[in-house]
Amino acid sequence: MTDHSTGEFVTPISTAPKAAGMFRQMRTEVEAALETALDGLDLPSDDLGIEEPPEDVAAVLASSVAYRLASDVGAPPPAVATDLADELDSDDLEYVDAVETQGPYVNFLPSEAYFAGTLEAAQSEDFGTLEDRETSVVIEHTSANPTGPVHVGRARNPIIGDALARVLEYAGYDVDPHYYVNDAGRQIAVFTWAYETFDESDLPDPERDSPEYEMVRYYRTGNDILEDADPDRVAAAEDEVQSILEGLEAGDEATYERVNEVVDTVLSGMSATLERLPAEFDEFVKETHFMRDGSTDDLVARLTELDEAVYEDDAWQLDLPDFEKNLVFLRSDGTSLYTTRDLAHHEWKFANYDRAVTVLGEDHKLQAEQLTATLDLLDNDTSQLSQVFYSWVDLPEGGMSTREGTGVDLDDLLDEAIDRARQEVKDRLDDRTRDDDITDDDIERIAHQVGIGAVRYDIVSKQPTKGITFEWERALDFEAQSAPYVQYVHARCCGILDEARGSPATDDLDVALLDTDAERGLLRAIARFPAVIEQSADELRPHVVATYTRTLAERFNVFYRECPVLDADAETRRARLALVDAARHTVANALDAVGVAAPASM
RNA sequence: GGGCGUGUGGCCUAGUGGACCAGGGUGAGGGGUUCCUAACCCCUAGAUCGCGGGUUCGAAUCCCGCCGCGCCCGCCA
Numbered sequence: 001m002t003d004h005s006t007g008e009f010v011t012p013i014s015t016a017p018k019a020a021g022m023f024r025q026m027r028t029e030v031e032a033a034l035e036t037a038l039d040g041l042d043l044p045s046d047d048l049g050i051e052e053p054p055e056d057v058a059a060v061l062a063s064s065v066a067y068r069l070a071s072d073v074g075a076p077p078p079a080v081a082t083d084l085a086d087e088l089d090s091d092d093l094e095y096v097d098a099v100e101t102q103g104p105y106v107n108f109l110p111s112e113a114y115f116a117g118t119l120e121a122a123q124s125e126d127f128g129t130l131e132d133r134e135t136s137v138v139i140e141h142t143s144a145n146p147t148g149p150v151h152v153g154r155a156r157n158p159i160i161g162d163a164l165a166r167v168l169e170y171a172g173y174d175v176d177p178h179y180y181v182n183d184a185g186r187q188i189a190v191f192t193w194a195y196e197t198f199d200e201s202d203l204p205d206p207e208r209d210s211p212e213y214e215m216v217r218y219y220r221t222g223n224d225i226l227e228d229a230d231p232d233r234v235a236a237a238e239d240e241v242q243s244i245l246e247g248l249e250a251g252d253e254a255t256y257e258r259v260n261e262v263v264d265t266v267l268s269g270m271s272a273t274l275e276r277l278p279a280e281f282d283e284f285v286k287e288t289h290f291m292r293d294g295s296t297d298d299l300v301a302r303l304t305e306l307d308e309a310v311y312e313d314d315a316w317q318l319d320l321p322d323f324e325k326n327l328v329f330l331r332s333d334g335t336s337l338y339t340t341r342d343l344a345h346h347e348w349k350f351a352n353y354d355r356a357v358t359v360l361g362e363d364h365k366l367q368a369e370q371l372t373a374t375l376d377l378l379d380n381d382t383s384q385l386s387q388v389f390y391s392w393v394d395l396p397e398g399g400m401s402t403r404e405g406t407g408v409d410l411d412d413l414l415d416e417a418i419d420r421a422r423q424e425v426k427d428r429l430d431d432r433t434r435d436d437d438i439t440d441d442d443i444e445r446i447a448h449q450v451g452i453g454a455v456r457y458d459i460v461s462k463q464p465t466k467g468i469t470f471e472w473e474r475a476l477d478f479e480a481q482s483a484p485y486v487q488y489v490h491a492r493c494c495g496i497l498d499e500a501r502g503s504p505a506t507d508d509l510d511v512a513l514l515d516t517d518a519e520r521g522l523l524r525a526i527a528r529f530p531a532v533i534e535q536s537a538d539e540l541r542p543h544v545v546a547t548y549t550r551t552l553a554e555r556f557n558v559f560y561r562e563c564p565v566l567d568a569d570a571e572t573r574r575a576r577l578a579l580v581d582a583a584r585h586t587v588a589n590a591l592d593a594v595g596v597a598a599p600a601s602m
Numbered sequence: 603g604g605g606c607g608u609g610u611g612g613c614c615u616a617g618u619g620g621a622c623c624a625g626g627g628u629g630a631g632g633g634g635u636u637c638c639u640a641a642c643c644c645c646u647a648g649a650u651c652g653c654g655g656g657u658u659c660g661a662a663u664c665c666c667g668c669c670g671c672g673c674c675c676g677c678c679a
Contacts, residue, residue: 054621064620067659077659105621145679185679315677324604324675331677338679362673365606391607391672424641434639450641462615465607467672474614474628481615481627484641496638547616550626557642566638580638602641 020130021530022117023060026095030061030108033096037087043069059100059107060114060524066104077104115520116511118527122582123507128529128589130172130537137173138349139165141359142274142281143180145187146266148216149208150273151407152470153400154361156390158279159459161359163542163594164388168357170593171537176282176353179271180345183263184287185338189244191215191266192259193237194222208411212269215262216402223403242333249335251292259288273411277456277595290344296336299344299378303329306377320373327370339367339374346375346385355384357540362391362465388540390464396471408470414452420476421451425602434495442601449597450484451476457483460594461546481550483596486587489553491602493584496565500577513575518555518562522579525555526586533593542594549590556583 031048038045049065066080073080081101088099088106097111121127141161144154165177182188195218203217226234247255267284274280290296300316303309308318314332329340349356360368368387376382392399400407425446429438458475462468478484514523532548535541565576588598 049620051620055625057621062621067620070659103621182679187679313677317677328677333677335677337677342679362607364674364679366674367679369606389607389673394672428639428641432639433635436639466615467608477628478641479628482641485627488639488641492639492642499638543616547626550616554626560638561643564638602639 020121021128022095022114022121022527023531024534025117026108026110026114027061027531029093029095030063033088033093034063034065034084034106037084038065040087041083043072053105053107057102057107058109060110060527061108063106063108064104066106070104080104081106110524112511114527115514115523116509118523119509119511119514119578119582122526122529122585123578125585126589127582127585128533128593129170130530130534132174133172135173135354136352137168137175137355137357138178138353139168139175139357139359140178140180140285140349141165142279143182144270145182145185145402146212146263146270147187147191147219148266148402149210149212150270150410151400151402152410152413153393153395153407155410155413156393156459156464156468157359157361158274158277159456159595160388160390160464160542162277162279163456163460163545164357164359164540166593166595167533167536167542167545170533170589173355173537177280179281179284180342181263181267181284181286182338183259184245184248184291184341186241186245188259188263189241189248190222190226191219192244192262193240194218194225195262196258197222197237197240207409210269210272210411212266212273215266215269216405220403220405245335246333248288248291256288256292273414276411276414276452279595285345287338287341287345290341290348291336295344295348296341299347300330300336300340302378303340303343303374308377318374318377320370320377322373323366323370325366327374339371342371343374343378346371347378347380350375350380350384353384355386357386357388359388359390362389365389386540388464391467393459393468393470396469413455413475416472417451417455417476418447419451421454421478422447424450424478436495436601438601446599446602449599450478450487450602453483453487453591453596454478457486457546457594457596460596461543461550463541463543483591484602486549486553486591487596487599488602489556490584490587490591490598491600492556492560493580493587494600496580497577497584499566500573503574503577509575509578510571511575513572514579516563518559519576519579522555522559522583525552526582529586529590532590536593545590545593549587549594552583552587552590556587559583 027050031050034048034050035045047065047068049063049068051062051064053059053062066077066084069080070077078101081104085099085101085106090096090099095111095114096108098109100107100109139161142158144150144157161177165175169175195215198218198221203221206213206217226237244255244259248259303318304316306318308320310317310319310326315328316330317326317328319326327339328337330336346356358368372382372385375385394400395407422443425443455475514520529548532545536544563576565573565580568576591598
């Protein structure tokens with residue numbers, strides 16, 4: 001669902017089953033009870049002031065509504081809170097044990113049913129998966145021009161995009177990740193010309209034995225020529241580039257085949273790199289598709305009919321009301337532009353999906369706003385479209401560029417991450433207290449999970465709008481707030497459960513056995529997980545899940561220190577094993593939601 | 603010049619109106635393993651939340667102005 005005033009996803013009133021979380025159920029219950037109580041006192045109930053109290057408060061939920069009501073009622077906030085608490089009857093509430101006041105706050109304390117329900121729900125492998133929203137979402141991300149190796153400067157896009165796709169999937173959406181391939185722009189025409197013009201023997205050796213590294217040599221050489229060569233040579237090259245662009249526009253099959261060979265070759269190498277993250281796509285949608293099927297022509301025809309359409313300097317443009325610059329949609333030579341084709345692309349998305357989400361670099365912001373405004377003029381429901389922007393990863397010395405060959409290749413970063421993780425595993429082998437067998441295969445597996453996980457986590461855990469300056473040491477720090485910290489918790493859970501194989505079943509438990517602060521704290525963290533998924537999906541902010549994994553891991557580590565599992569008496573042991581299993585599912589799924597592997601051992 | 607974004611201890615970061623005069627991490631100093639993996643845990647020191655006004659019972663959070671940094675303002679993508 002979408003709030004049409006903000007364009008943001010909003011959640012329908014919950015009718016959630018237990019698997020979707022006690023926290024959400026309790027919140028729904030508290031909201032309803034508060035509303036009834038306020039109505040009963042003849043007070044406005046439009047703002048319930050529900051919030052999560054700080055850590056040292058026993059309540060799971062609280063309301064600060066008494067502050068706002070104080071002037072209406074003519075009494076100080078604590079007195080209003082007391083009246084409200086008297087009006088609320090916790091006997092009617094399943095997940096609320098008691099309603100208490102603390103100064104101006106009305107606090108809702110969790111019941112045994114809350115903890116029992118959490119323990120039971122998190123036994124399920126799919127804990128955190130929300131109810132099906134029966135809504136299809138196309139998430140477009142990465143969409144980097146197929147001109148060369150994927151570098152770290154654009155690595156934020158596949159990592160955020162893939163995490164977002166995963167979070168939306170958990171949140172009950174039917175998600176298709178797409179990569180939109182620019183195979184019709186000027187850069188690709190230049191590339192095609194360069195590929196057909198230069199002889200491989202004149203090019204430097206490729207940095208890697210992979211198609212995109214081999215191909216980018218042509219692209220870079222071509223751009224060098226266009227910048228520096230003598231005017232006659234440049235003019236001849238420009239003629240060829242122009243004829244390729246016009247051939248594509250005219251739907252010429254031979255031109256399309258020539259371009260396609262370059263595009264598909266480079267793309268195959270790029271997608272192999274992206275799969276390492278992993279970031280995978282249901283579809284690679286090509287720009288030329290929307291030229292070949294006539295939809296771009298159709299769109300141009302409709303654009304020229306708009307009141308905002310103007311024909312200036314031999315080019316068709318749109319005088320958009322809220323923008324300083326006109327949007328040119330047809331060049332004076334009759335060819336279309338990126339945005340023109342992207343408009344057709346978006347109408348295609350609208351026709352095939354309920355929602356569209358695009359992950360874009362901040363440099364595309366103006367273009368994206370003009371795109372939305374234009375789609376609106378063409379009578380599309382643009383509330384279906386959400387855009388998530390991120391800022392570039394720069395090097396200390398500046399930005400990264402494929403054309404100029406400046407920057408760190410993502411392949412190199414991942415290789416280095418794996419190498420360092422492997423070294424770390426080996427270094428730790430000697431002082432291992434656990435007497436399990438670590439094979440060479442295990443070392444390799446752990447090195448990959450930890451190395452790549454650390455890179456992903458470092459990026460996904462930060463707000464996308466904040467700038468990042470890439471530094472090797474920081475990106476590959478396994479000690480800091482990082483993937484390994486959370487992954488280690490998963491490995492610990494697996495270690496305990498592994499030792500306990502063959503123990504009595506963990507169903508039909510009395511949650512009262514788990515009554516220490518450490519156990520309750522862990523259960524409370526677990527209970528929130530589905531609500532975290534929901535919030536992350538509603539706000540399209542995967543980093544909130546990453547932040548959550550850290551809190552969850554901290555709670556587990558407290559439990560791990562305070563509460564022996566295997567050596568506890570039989571009933572406590574059984575209950576704690578259930579809790580460890582619940583924690584394992586929660587950590588595993590939370591990591592999965594941001595695309596970080598959960599190692600069974602480390 | 604205009605628009606958008608961003609500014610939180612030395613460094614990185616959470617929190618974007620309410621119990622937080624700010625929570626983590628890292629770096630610095632100290633401590634913990636006969637016990638389920640120490641990639642862990644605990645303690646100490648370190649912050650006028652860029653600066654100045656304003657709104658509010660209440661501001662890191664909202665508004666206005668200023669400053670630094672990033673991005674954009676192409677018949678490129």
